[in-house]
Amino acid sequence: MFLKVGPLAAMPMFVAEAEGLRVLADARAVRVPSVLASGEIDGRSYLCLEWLDLVPPTYTSATQLGARLANLHRCRADEHGFHQDNFIGRTPQINARAANWVSFLRERRLRPQLELARANNADARTLERGERLIESLDAFFTSYTPQPSLLHGDLWGGNWGTTRDGEPAIFDPASYYGDRETDLAMTRLFGGFGAEFYAAYDAAWPLVAGAAVRVDLYNLYHVLNHYNLFGGGYLAQARAMIERLLAEVG
Numbered sequence: 001m002f003l004k005v006g007p008l009a010a011m012p013m014f015v016a017e018a019e020g021l022r023v024l025a026d027a028r029a030v031r032v033p034s035v036l037a038s039g040e041i042d043g044r045s046y047l048c049l050e051w052l053d054l055v056p057p058t059y060t061s062a063t064q065l066g067a068r069l070a071n072l073h074r075c076r077a078d079e080h081g082f083h084q085d086n087f088i089g090r091t092p093q094i095n096a097r098a099a100n101w102v103s104f105l106r107e108r109r110l111r112p113q114l115e116l117a118r119a120n121n122a123d124a125r126t127l128e129r130g131e132r133l134i135e136s137l138d139a140f141f142t143s144y145t146p147q148p149s150l151l152h153g154d155l156w157g158g159n160w161g162t163t164r165d166g167e168p169a170i171f172d173p174a175s176y177y178g179d180r181e182t183d184l185a186m187t188r189l190f191g192g193f194g195a196e197f198y199a200a201y202d203a204a205w206p207l208v209a210g211a212a213v214r215v216d217l218y219n220l221y222h223v224l225n226h227y228n229l230f231g232g233g234y235l236a237q238a239r240a241m242i243e244r245l246l247a248e249v250g
Helices: 008-027 059-073 101-119 124-134 137-141 181-187 195-204 211-230 234-249
Strands: 002-007 035-041 044-049 086-088 091-093 149-151 160-163 168-170 176-178
Touching: 002 008, 008 035, 008 044, 008 059, 008 086, 008 149, 059 149, 059 168, 059 195, 086 211, 091 101, 091 211, 101 124, 101 137, 101 176, 101 211, 124 234, 137 211, 137 234, 181 195, 181 211, 211 234
Parallel strands: none
Antiparallel strands: 002 044, 035 044, 086 091, 149 176, 160 168
16 A cells, blocks of 8 residues: 555645546546545544556556557546646645636636745746736637646656556546646656657647647646745746747737
């Protein structure tokens, strides 16, 4: 078993993680650890998961992950969002449903992070330029209307692995339904995914025109979140992303 233990205040995060894993498991697209138990004991909260014996990734497991992630994204919903809020890292993630993706991205993702950055003493120019970008989001979707796909939601290189039997597995989700490009964008933020992964995804379900530009747009959410959690140079990284995106808008 893999046991996560924390203070009672961590229980909402464990509950949200468990529900995300159950939804991903129900999709039967990519392997996830089974949820065995969760609750409180002796003034502590816990989440007990199936143990996955992980080994270094292989060409085959990375290729399988790309194809299986495309299958996961084919699981659809009527609206963007999720039936409950969850967390991105330790930050609450609002998942109230919306029919329009641009509205969801603006009000459930980028604006809350920008407001947190304001509370965390981000400089006025970054905040002003960020707000200008948020109000210009429609420009990135003039010929593309994202459909609500089931997402892992936090798919960086540390949240996938290869089991001893060679099967790819994903874990630590922040799941919701949204644009499938968001999962692919985050795979590029910190590395950990080889060319074979992208080739297999593209063979199963190619991305549409404009996806390369939207990588920064979707990763801005995570970079702002990293600033709000850890500070440091993430604000400068977010500022550079905002300026590149505004240059695309013109």
